[in-house]
Amino acid sequence: MHTPICAAGTRAVPAPDLLPTDLIDTQAAAQSIGVSLSTIHRWIGRGRLRAWKAVGRLRVSLAELRALLTPVPPRAGLPRPEPGAQAQRAIDRETEAILARAGFLED
Numbered sequence: 001m002h003t004p005i006c007a008a009g010t011r012a013v014p015a016p017d018l019l020p021t022d023l024i025d026t027q028a029a030a031q032s033i034g035v036s037l038s039t040i041h042r043w044i045g046r047g048r049l050r051a052w053k054a055v056g057r058l059r060v061s062l063a064e065l066r067a068l069l070t071p072v073p074p075r076a077g078l079p080r081p082e083p084g085a086q087a088q089r090a091i092d093r094e095t096e097a098i099l100a101r102a103g104f105l106e107d
């Protein structure tokens with residue numbers, strides 16, 4: 001019997017046709033993506049990754065694990081900030097303040 005473990009540790013009984021067919025144990029999941037076992041358990045506890053208890057061991061869907069690690073594309077129409085843009089704005093503000101104190105900028 002595969003019993004899904006929800007974020008709060010509660011159990012729900014899914015319909016048999018909804019069970020993932022690619023379940024792997026949490027240790028194998030952690031090793032396959034290069035994270036610790038505690039990270040997998042943390043993701044399960046926070047509801048980021050579903051888990052099923054089968055034969056006394058927690059198992060996760062390999063497809064869901066891969067989906068969790070897939071980067072989300074930016075929303076269309078929104079500009080992507082350049083790397084370091086926030087730091088550059090801070091430098092620009094500081095430079096303006098220095099120039100204003102020195103009298104080079106008018107208010």
